[in-house]
Amino acid sequence: MVLNNIEKLLEKYENGETSLKEEQVLKNYFQSDTVAPHLEMYKPMFDYFLVSKKEQFTKDVPLKTTKSYLYQWISVAAVVVLLLGVYFNTSGNRQELGTYEDPQLAFNAFSKSMSMVSKNFNKGASTVGYLEEVNKGTETLGYLNELEKSTQIIFKK
Template identity: 50%
Template sequence: MVLNNIEELLEKYNNAETSLKEEAQLKAYFASDGVATHLEHYKPMFQYFSLSQQEQYTKDVPLNTKKTKLYQWISVAAVAVLMLGIFIPNWQGEGRTFASLSQQEQEAYTKTMEAFKLVSIGMNEGKQQLNSLAMVSDNLNQGIEEASRLSEFSKTTNKIFKNK
């Protein structure tokens, strides 16, 4: 009767349907010397489970707390930079107009804007070239797809003609 009970518990254990109390019964059975010969192959598994429950990790885990202080200072610096970015432009009072600038400042502004326009033109030309390359790439991919379809068609027709 005990052997039938153990076999039923093993079946439930293999289906993951046992309770903790039933698993304790199985561990106790396989820890004893009276294990049936056809169930001997389960004995090492339950012995391993019993031993692994007793294992403990004994090494110390070092905690590096100095790094968090660095992150705290980085966040403080980021907030300070944001605050300066918000308050410095408003600190000067009213915004300056182009007419209120000196002759040298107006020339520097004009030359800077011309330089920005040249850079913008170069960037736009590069963008157009990239768009052209993308279009060539798309057409090339379509051609490859068509060639693969043609290859499949050729294989199929060769099979048909060889079979006749």
């Protein structure tokens, strides 16, 4: 009857459903010399729990810590540099670009810039005319390929 009770407690223990009193019953059973042969595999586990309960930490724990304020001062300096950079960047550059109050002035400036773009675009497009000469040259190379094919037919390479 006791063995059945121990097996049920072991099953509950493996499922994590035992109380502290039931676990103490299991520990007491496995500390005794009358452990059933088919339950011998659990004995080292409960022996380990008994030994680990008696272990103590004997080393000294240093409670004083030495704080280094270097990182704090570096972060403060970084924030100051950042704020100074933002301040001098925004206070010195108050120049407004590209805005006109008079619509006629805005249109004239736009027309001037578009005529400059058009002039440079036309200059670049005029140099593209040479590409047609290159195309004519490649066409004559096509005739050379035809000539080579005919010579291959004649000489049967």
